[in-house]
Amino acid sequence: MTIPKQSIRRNELVVAAAKLFKENSFDRTTVRMLAAATGIKSGSLFHHFKGKEEILVAVIEDGLKKSLKAVQTETQSLTDINQTLFALIYGHLKTLHGPERDAHIVSITEWRSLSDESKQHLITLRDEYEQFWQKIIIEAIDNRLLTGEPTLIRLFILGSLNWSIQWFQPSQGKSIKELAQQFYNMVAK
Amino acid sequence: MTIPKQSIRRNELVVAAAKLFKENSFDRTTVRMLAAATGIKSGSLFHHFKGKEEILVAVIEDGLKKSLKAVQTETQSLTDINQTLFALIYGHLKTLHGPERDAHIVSITEWRSLSDESKQHLITLRDEYEQFWQKIIIEAIDNRLLTGEPTLIRLFILGSLNWSIQWFQPSQGKSIKELAQQFYNMVAK
DNA sequence: TATTTTACCTAGCGCTTGCTTGGTTTTGAG
DNA sequence: CTCAAAACCAAGCAAGCGCTAGGTAAAATA
Numbered sequence: 001m002t003i004p005k006q007s008i009r010r011n012e013l014v015v016a017a018a019k020l021f022k023e024n025s026f027d028r029t030t031v032r033m034l035a036a037a038t039g040i041k042s043g044s045l046f047h048h049f050k051g052k053e054e055i056l057v058a059v060i061e062d063g064l065k066k067s068l069k070a071v072q073t074e075t076q077s078l079t080d081i082n083q084t085l086f087a088l089i090y091g092h093l094k095t096l097h098g099p100e101r102d103a104h105i106v107s108i109t110e111w112r113s114l115s116d117e118s119k120q121h122l123i124t125l126r127d128e129y130e131q132f133w134q135k136i137i138i139e140a141i142d143n144r145l146l147t148g149e150p151t152l153i154r155l156f157i158l159g160s161l162n163w164s165i166q167w168f169q170p171s172q173g174k175s176i177k178e179l180a181q182q183f184y185n186m187v188a189k
Numbered sequence: 190m191t192i193p194k195q196s197i198r199r200n201e202l203v204v205a206a207a208k209l210f211k212e213n214s215f216d217r218t219t220v221r222m223l224a225a226a227t228g229i230k231s232g233s234l235f236h237h238f239k240g241k242e243e244i245l246v247a248v249i250e251d252g253l254k255k256s257l258k259a260v261q262t263e264t265q266s267l268t269d270i271n272q273t274l275f276a277l278i279y280g281h282l283k284t285l286h287g288p289e290r291d292a293h294i295v296s297i298t299e300w301r302s303l304s305d306e307s308k309q310h311l312i313t314l315r316d317e318y319e320q321f322w323q324k325i326i327i328e329a330i331d332n333r334l335l336t337g338e339p340t341l342i343r344l345f346i347l348g349s350l351n352w353s354i355q356w357f358q359p360s361q362g363k364s365i366k367e368l369a370q371q372f373y374n375m376v377a378k
Numbered sequence: 379t380a381t382t383t384t385a386c387c388t389a390g391c392g393c394t395t396g397c398t399t400g401g402t403t404t405t406g407a408g
Numbered sequence: 409c410t411c412a413a414a415a416c417c418a419a420g421c422a423a424g425c426g427c428t429a430g431g432t433a434a435a436a437t438a
Contacts, residue, residue, distance in 0.1 A: 025301060027217065030425070030426085031427080032424090032425085040385095040386075040387095041388080042426085042427090043387070043428075043429095044386045045427095046428080047386070048385090051426075051427080052426065113214070148371055148374060152371055153375065155349075155353070155356055158352075159348060159350075159352025159353070159355070160344075160345045160348040161348075162352065163345075163347075163349070163352060164344070167344055182341050182345075185337060186337060186342065186376060198414095219394080219395070219396080220396060220397080221395085221396095229415095229416075230418075231396085231397085233415070233416050234397095235397065236414080236416070237415090240397075241396065241397085
């Protein structure tokens with residue numbers, strides 16, 4: 001019995017899992033809960049995934065890949081560094097609180113529920129994303145838009161942006177664009 | 190059988206619990222693990238705490254109270270707003286990565302493991318801490334040291350500071366004071 | 379239409395979990 | 409020295425957990 005990595009059904013399960021993992025947490029979401037939410041019996045889940053952890057890996061992998069794609073799209077064809085930096089911040093917030101919100105939140109909060117092997121696999125994806133930021137930040141420093149150590153600035157900005165999952169409610173009060181503007185104004189010269 | 194809220198033994202258990210909750214997580218720390226770490230039998234834990242959750246509440250309560258005390262001490266007797274804002278950032282980082290590190294990390298990461306009742310109880314303490322920040326931030330805005338909405342700025346700064354638990358290793362590379370300086374330079378005018 | 383593959387169900391095993399109960403030891407005040 | 413309160417232990421229960429085994433139904437392939 002081989003388990004296919006791509007299938008419509010599997011993807012549905014991953015989306016449902018992301019929602020449950022966000023609402024409860026990975027540990028407090030049981031395979032029976034996920035089964036009930038998707039109209040399946042709990043044992044049948046293991047036809048799609050080797051184990052519970054593989055579901056979490058799939059959710060996070062999904063989230064990370066979409067993050068990278070999102071900021072790439074948002075910043076492409078921009079030449080001005082001011083615009084690029086804003087687009088980066090805006091793009092990050094837009095995916096973070098967009099349709100894939102659940103997966104992104106899980107990517108951020110459930111990292112430590114992963115085994116070492118799973119971490120190793122996903123860390124490559126995360127590094128890729130962070131490198132994308134790093135490059136633009138360095139360019140911004142060169143243009144005196146930012147000052148300080150690139151790595152520290154990156155951790156600082158990404159930290160505060162990611163923290164918004166703790167307090168920001170989409171479609172209530174501020175728009176994401178306003179938010180991005182305020183973030184941008186605070187760090188850029 | 191009444192359970193006293195203050196006792197030396199209880200405090201030892203809370204400290205040990207903080208460490209375990211940080212290393213594993215609340216859910217993945219079993220009462221048996223905590224018992225083994227403190228040289229006790231698992232059942233005996235329930236002489237000190239009504240249930241497992243009460244241990245978590247004690248850890249977080251401890252962390253929050255010490256946070257507030259730390260920044261109060263750090264900023265007292267300062268009149269210049271520049272100095273005060275720096276002291277606030279420095280004080281926050283110093284407790285966060287100081288001797289009570291475990292409890293603070295648990296306070297940040299395990300919030301959602303709490304029941305609604307426990308949350309309600311602890312939210313008062315957290316609000317108190319945030320209000321302390323808010324006051325100083327407003328003063329800083331009045332003095333043109335910061336610009337923007339107070340609440341947003343607070344969330345932004347505290348978010349990035351708290352995020353440092355994800356990457357900062359005490360006693361390795363940068364000192365906390367250097368870190369605080371960089372943070373300060375990035376937000377203050 | 380026959381055959382294989384994919385998707386699912388039924389039933390339950392083995393293990394761990396938080397917590398309880400009823401009893402014993404230790405401690406400290408009078 | 410007495411004795412009650414506090415701290416602990418031994419043993420185990422009931423519930424929930426991830427996951428498996430063996431089979432059936434549906435869909436795809438030939």
